[in-house]
Amino acid sequence: MHSISAVILAGGEGSRLRPLTKHRPKPLLPAATTPILEHVFDQLLEAGVTDITVVVGYGRNRVQAHFGPTYRNVPLTYVTQEKQLGSGHALLAVESEVNGTTLVVNGDQIVESQIIGDVLETHDTDSAATLGLLNRADVESYGGVIFRNEEVTDIVENPQDERPYRFNAGVYAFEPEIFDAIRTAKVRAGEQSLIDAITELLESDAHVGGVISEGLWVDATYPWDLLDVSFDLFEAGLVAGSHDENVSDSATIHDSAVVREPVVIDADCEVGAGAVVGPYVCLGENTTVGSNTVVEQSVVDADTRIGDSATVIDCVTGVGVTVGDGTVIPGGRGDVRIGNRVFEDEYLGALLADRVADRGGSTYVPGAVVGPETFVEAGATVRGTVIEGTEVRS
Amino acid sequence: MCGIIGYTGTDGGVVDVLMTGLSGLEYRGYDSAGIAVANSSLAVHKKQGEVSALEGALPDESLGGVAGIGHTRWSTHGPPSDANAHPHEDCTGKVAVVHNGIIENYQELRTELEAGGHAFTSETDTEVIPHLIETAIETGATPEEAFREAVHRLEGSYAVAAVFSGSETVYTARNESPLVLGIGDEGHYLASDVPAFIEYTDLVVYLEDGQFARINPSGIVVTDEQGAVVETAVETIDWDPEDAGKSGYDHYMLKEIYEQPKAIRQCLRERVHELEGSVTVDELAELECGGPVQFVACGTSYHAALYGARLLRERGIPAQCFLASEYDVESIPVTKETVVVGVTQSGETADTVSALRAANRTGATTLALTNVVGSSAARECDHVMYIRAGPEIGVAATKTFASQQVALAMLSRVLSEECSTEFVEGLRDLPDQVQRVLDGSTVRAVAEAYEDANAYFFIGRGYNAPVALEGALKMKEITYKHAEGFAAGELKHGPLALVTEKTPVFALLTGSNISKTLGNVKEVEARDAPVVAVTDSPDEVGQYADYVLEVPEAGPWFTPILANIQLQLVSYWVANRMGRSIDKPRNLAKSVTVE
Secondary structure (H helix, E strand, C coil): CCCCEEEEEEECCCCCHHHCCCCCCCHHHHECCCCCHHHHHHHHHHHCCCCHHHHHECCCHHHHHHHEEEEEEEEEEEEEEECCCCCCHHHCCCCCHHHCCCCECCCCEEEEEHHHHHHHHHHHCCEEEEEEEECCCCHHEEEEEEECEEEEEEEEEEECCCCCCCCEEEEEECCHHHHHHHHCCCEEEEECHHHHHHHHHCCCCCCCEEEEEECCEECCCCHHHHHHHHHHHHCCCCCCCHHHHHCCCCCCCCCCCCECCEEEEEECCCCCCCECCCEEEEEEEEEECCCCCCCECCEEEECECCCCCCCCEEEEEEECEECCCCCEEEECCCEEECEEEEEEEEEECCCCCCCEEECCCEEEEECCEEECCEECCCCCCCCEEEEECCCEEC | CCCCEEEEECCCCHHHHHHHHHHHHHHHHCCCCEEEECCCEEEEEEEEEEHHHHHHHHCCCCCCCCEEEEEEEECCCCCCCCCCCCCCECCCCCCEEEEEEECHHHHHHHHHHHHHCCCCCCCCCHHHHHHCCCCCHHHCCCCCHHHHHHHCCCCCEEEEEECCCCCEEEEHHHHHHHHCCEECCCCEEECCCCCCCCCCCCCEECCCCCCCCEEEEEEEEEEECCCECCCCCCEEECCCCCCCCCCCCCHHHHHHHCCHHHHHHHHHHCCCCCCCCCCCCHHCCCCCCCCEEEEEECHHHHHHHHHCCCCHCCCCCCCEEEEEHHCCCCCCCCCCEEEEEEEECCCCCHHHHHHHHHHCCCCCCCEEEEECCHHHHHCCCCEEECCCCCCCCHHHCCHHHHHHHHHHHHHHHHHHHCCCHHHHHHHHHHHHHHHHHHHHHCHHHHEEEEEEEEEEEEEEHHHHHHHHHHCCCHHHHHHCEEEEEHHHHHHHHHHHHHHCCCCEEEEEHHHHHHHHHHHHHHHHHHCCCEEEEEECCCCHHHHHHEEEEEECCCCCCCCHHHHHHHHHHHHHHHHHHHCCCCCCCCCCCCCCCCC
């Protein structure tokens, strides 16, 4: 069998997803109920990749413990990037592990296998690099590429001008000269970026190719995007969201509970009498939904306990969260404050980070962001941004 | 305490299979290793040290051959040396033998053989076997007859395999030592444990005590003691051999520590029901418990058993713990009503299996609590409950201890037929709470501060007492430093004399016993000993401790599981700073298959 090696860059924290990244990096945050990185693995395998090297850094213990030494019988090699000094720096960490053509993707963005397959098919060793490209309107939020006559002539991060950019899907096939290009390219703001290295290749007259593909490409920039990322997976059919495929055999669902598709209910979940779960709900493993509780349009991560007679709508939770009996998260749009920025009218009922403990009977104003290990007293009203370890009184 | 492997196949890969197998068995012992391959003559290579040392000693050219055997040794008779490494040969160099176990009558056999003119080159008990075979061959026996004749002379425990020059067959037999056969596409295998050949096949046949097998490239024939052919069941191994990789961690031990949330999830899966407030263990559906419970176990498993016994006593069931090597049915009241529970990770711990065998003879009900499906303990007992921790490679048990604790907590509810929603909630909260300990642990500072200590003491009361013992055992095993665990109240009855400013005391301060144990903490503080508190109440105990290692609040039954994780990490990081051989501590082996 022809062997195809892939490198996944998964060393960064993804700090814009704080406070969900307190204990684990963005690649481990859930899309539906499985870590984003697991979807990345799936798409790589689908495209025919035969071995995978994962660059880990922030929260690497969590990544390694989650996936172990193999994924679906494909060996995983972990390489540690001790300090996260850019995507080029991350790739340098694997220089001694790879030889020949290397496929490189990001561990925190889900890219459908077709895009990966197109890059592999298009690339030949006469090109120093081949880039996966999409026709998308939101180029200015990510990266743009000028692509003419099968050749890339310019690559720009967050382009602001009106040139005819293609969207950079972040899927690359590289020949070994990329490593020298990373070293030669200027260090900017203390970081070595892959984009600068590709620019370096272009300036050295190396051929950089590309291929325009179609397919799902999703990325969560902010915590509430985890809802859309999961729902996009349903829409694209990457996750069926059906009873047959996505409700685990080891989950216990009371006969009188109602489960509406699309839905994912993972292993060891328990859903009590009269509860309504779905549509558009993802329950991570070992989660409990109490009697007569309603959960809609929410991504609930593992080990979360939702009590009886609670309402949870448009909600994202971390792991080990407790939502007490009778708590109401009514959902809808609200203003979300992250750092000094306010995002107006985002769909977010509430964001509860890891191990928030809500004692019940509380109400959440849409847009509430609650930091890890926060304790919410019974009957409290929670609004705005609550930092880690706070006690919210009623 | 050794590992054996055998292979016969026409694909030309004998040496590769043997070397891969030996690497897969290294956890069983590793002071020397060797292989023998049968051609027109025998090629035997052996070397003191780890398997890699043997690899370096192999000739560059191919050894050829179809049948071969290999061995990793952990010394019982004679010190580690090239001469004492297996395989052992007869005087003529026509037969080579590997063996795991102890031959109790070897002295007598050796004297007899030496009187008959046989020259011995090692101090091992094993070497009598090739010479016994040689004797039989001299009288005209076929290799198979000679092998059987020799094995019949042996008393004790053995898994033994032999190859003959000019033969494509490997002969093997077992008695009270583990042995499993593998059926592959290219050839056939035998080994002490499945990881040795799982890379090649997942189809296995477990050999029973007293059985023999003849293995050649075309097939496996199992026979009983009289030589009659026995029908055997072929089983499929369903775990992933690659679980044996280190997945980016420096040591298996650290990997296994971080795997604990997953291991506990697997242990609980489909066994706990929060909405019903119940625990069910399918394997134990037929188990009835009318009488007292006796636990038998060794080492870390014994500490888990202490925890299990306490849980049962709390439910009103009389329960005692015995070190398996001290379990003497003649002097311990065992009746038909007694349930004897053997706790053994590998299921091959000779002391525990032998205690269970003795219990079986008395007519008591026996139950094995083990991690290894189809292990000797599992097959010996009337009932078996699996802890489902997945393979553990690090010699120092970590995740299997946590899984044993969780399994014993469930067992306590199965045996007492009483459970509560609170208890089930507590169990289901464990994976996340363990993750929380792992995410937030600050032990590296503690390890740095006390790396140079003269000794370490661990104290705990009630459910925390076994954790104190386990914390000390872990520290001893991998740092080689003196460490002792005590029930907190015992400290003042003697051990306090050992406490100085150079002996940090790790105090387990959780649940309702905090104030009493704090009294003991003050006793050691008065002797200027540094105190590390492992606690769910940092506000209450912080002022008495030099360092605080926090665990989440959980029920009294479950905080010991969480507290232990902090102690595992302390030992790991102290040993790491000292540069110890963490996964393979000196003088120790993972699975102790000798009594």
